[in-house]
Amino acid sequence: MCGIFFTYSSGSELAPSTELLHRLQCRGPDHVGKTSSKCSNGSLLFISSVLSLRGECLIGQPLNDPHTGSVLCFNGEAWSLDDGNYILGNDTEVVLDLLLRATASVDPLPLSAQQDQADEAVINALSRISGPYAFIYYDARHRIVFYGRDPLGRRSLLSCKWRDGIMVSSVPCTASAGGDWTEVEANGIYAISSDSTESSEPLERHIAWPTIGNHPAALRLWKKTTLEDPIQVPMLGLNHPAVDALLENLRHSLAVRIVQLSPLHSNSNASTKLAILFSGGLDCTLIARIVHDLLPEDQDVDLLNVAFENPRVLKAAGATSSPTVTAFSQCPDRVTGLKSYAELQRVCPGRRWRFVSIDIAYSEFTSHRPQIISLIHPRQTEMDLSIACALYFAARGSGSVSSSTSAGLIQYTTAARVFLSGLGADELFAGYTRHATAFTRQGHEGLAHELELDYQRLGERNLGRDDRVISHWAREVRYPYLDEKFLRWALSLPLWEKCGFGQSEIPPRSLNCEGHCVLEPSKKLLRLLLWKLGMKSAAAEKKRAIQFGARSAKMEAGKTKGTQILS
Numbered sequence: 001m002c003g004i005f006f007t008y009s010s011g012s013e014l015a016p017s018t019e020l021l022h023r024l025q026c027r028g029p030d031h032v033g034k035t036s037s038k039c040s041n042g043s044l045l046f047i048s049s050v051l052s053l054r055g056e057c058l059i060g061q062p063l064n065d066p067h068t069g070s071v072l073c074f075n076g077e078a079w080s081l082d083d084g085n086y087i088l089g090n091d092t093e094v095v096l097d098l099l100l101r102a103t104a105s106v107d108p109l110p111l112s113a114q115q116d117q118a119d120e121a122v123i124n125a126l127s128r129i130s131g132p133y134a135f136i137y138y139d140a141r142h143r144i145v146f147y148g149r150d151p152l153g154r155r156s157l158l159s160c161k162w163r164d165g166i167m168v169s170s171v172p173c174t175a176s177a178g179g180d181w182t183e184v185e186a187n188g189i190y191a192i193s194s195d196s197t198e199s200s201e202p203l204e205r206h207i208a209w210p211t212i213g214n215h216p217a218a219l220r221l222w223k224k225t226t227l228e229d230p231i232q233v234p235m236l237g238l239n240h241p242a243v244d245a246l247l248e249n250l251r252h253s254l255a256v257r258i259v260q261l262s263p264l265h266s267n268s269n270a271s272t273k274l275a276i277l278f279s280g281g282l283d284c285t286l287i288a289r290i291v292h293d294l295l296p297e298d299q300d301v302d303l304l305n306v307a308f309e310n311p312r313v314l315k316a317a318g319a320t321s322s323p324t325v326t327a328f329s330q331c332p333d334r335v336t337g338l339k340s341y342a343e344l345q346r347v348c349p350g351r352r353w354r355f356v357s358i359d360i361a362y363s364e365f366t367s368h369r370p371q372i373i374s375l376i377h378p379r380q381t382e383m384d385l386s387i388a389c390a391l392y393f394a395a396r397g398s399g400s401v402s403s404s405t406s407a408g409l410i411q412y413t414t415a416a417r418v419f420l421s422g423l424g425a426d427e428l429f430a431g432y433t434r435h436a437t438a439f440t441r442q443g444h445e446g447l448a449h450e451l452e453l454d455y456q457r458l459g460e461r462n463l464g465r466d467d468r469v470i471s472h473w474a475r476e477v478r479y480p481y482l483d484e485k486f487l488r489w490a491l492s493l494p495l496w497e498k499c500g501f502g503q504s505e506i507p508p509r510s511l512n513c514e515g516h517c518v519l520e521p522s523k524k525l526l527r528l529l530l531w532k533l534g535m536k537s538a539a540a541e542k543k544r545a546i547q548f549g550a551r552s553a554k555m556e557a558g559k560t561k562g563t564q565i566l567s
Contacts, residue, residue: 001051003026003027004024005169006136010041010042010164013036016047017173020172027051030464033060037071063093070137072099073136077132077476077478078130083485102124106168122137122191123207129150134147134170142313147184147189148188149184149186149459151184154467155170158172171375172378174375185460188206191204235503236500236528238528240497248531252483257478257480258295271352272415273299273418275414277422281538281541283526284421291420302416303337304352305334306390310551328357336541354412358396372469383565385566395470420477421478428455435522499521499525503521
């Protein structure tokens with residue numbers, strides 16, 4: 001994980017503000033480096049901060065190629081090339097070599113034809129990478145700066161443009177050189193020819209991802225299956241082949257994300273190198289259960305559970321605190337989290353699961369509110385804030401845990417730098433209430449349309465925002481449900497093998513006489529697998545949005561809507 005930054009200015013070199021530089025350093029406290037270059041029309045500046053997670057030693061950034069003068073700032077994880085050649089060690093060096101090789105055969109003459117060739121070479125090289133990333137690459141031979149996000153938009157990247165320059169950064173600042181910050185769209189990459197003679201204003205061009213083939217970039221397209229409702233919807237039960245296929249694919253996705261937890265960097269003496277954003281719901285509990293089968297039992301796992309003191313909820317309920325009943329203990333996610341934690345301990349007794357209760361008083365929320373709003377910019381609705389603040393405090397990782405020597409609680413901050421999140425499961429397996437509504441109105445065709453909208457909006461609505469608040473605490477969040485191989489498999493399934501809409505009206509939490517596990521239809525495939533792995537209570541948990549489960553939504557009284565712009 002890194003913070004990356006680039007400016008092109010037609011005048012003198014434009015450095016980031018003190019505020020922006022501090023935010024970059026928060027993302028990558030292990031190293032901060034910079035490099036600059038002159039071009040015929042102005043100045044280029046590159047800055048990277050590094051949170052070192054892979055490899056046998058810390059590799060600083062920006063990476064500079066001494067032969068060509070090319071520069072790479074890379075934020076993310078390149079797990080493999082060509083969906084199979086796994087990268088061991090430091091991936092940034094591999095990515096730089098990939099880009100250098102791609103552009104080496106392109107004629108360096110500054111002609112439009114060669115420019116097109118360079119654009120094609122870079123986009124094709126990046127299309128080979130599986131994993132989440134944002135990047136800035138200066139191809140010094142052709143004097144072109146490329147930047148962008150992976151095709152799913154799993155890492156943050158923003159741009160701020162004005163007449164005489166452009167600024168690109170992982171994080172925003174409150175004051176810029178004259179423009180406003182916008183999310184860099186994940187529908188392709190962008191290029192600026194630094195030696196363009198047509199205008200002093202940087203001329204940016206968009207290069208679309210290829211959409212044909214089996215490479216990761218093609219996953220931007222929703223893989224439509226047959227949409228005609230079958231005459232009789234097949235029953236999705238415990239013995240359906242898709243249940244075992246889900247286990248195989250999710251195990252593979254998780255293994256890629258947790259087997260390279262490097263012990264060579266900060267907090268290397270800690271027994272905990274992995275934490276899970278844990279509400280106790282279906283998606284994160286399934287992750288925790290499979291993690292148990294993959295990690296050695298002597299490695300602790302932290303389960304981060306956040307709860308807010310919400311004055312509006314407390315006033316409406318007329319609630320009063322007591323030593324055993326508090327604003328935090330009554331939060332739905334705290335109740336569900338403790339329940340699933342207890343079930344994990346029963347089913348997986350050989351591991352130390354550490355349940356971290358992260359209790360956020362209203363006064364603490366208000367003191368951090370301005371910073372959270374600034375970090376999520378340009379996202380700016382009440383819903384953005386209510387989701388982001390839950391992730392922000394969860395990522396800080398400071399709360400209380402049960403003492404191993406007494407009956408009380410002790411203060412604790414997780415040492416883990418790598419977090420796992422269940423994001424993506426709802427969009428793939430129909431977990432939202434609106435998915436049930438779409439099916440009721442228009443059957444599988446209406447459901448497919450709603451799922452496609454959610455899938456395509458992931459990078460725009462969620463992932464960049466979430467990356468900015470989580471990474472502020474020098475943590476890297478990893479999304480097993482958004483792995484490229486897992487996505488390719490999940491998108492190929494018929495809808496009736498993902499969820500159970502139209503299959504059964506029998507109440508949940510029972511097993512019928514034919515051996516079918518009868519659970520609610522949303523994300524039924526995931527529920528069946530978790531049931532099969534021994535966690536029957538968690539398998540039956542209903543979906544609850546994080547802002548309502550943690551009670552971070554609508555903290556003040558009134559009829560505030562989620563779409564309302566923050567004031």
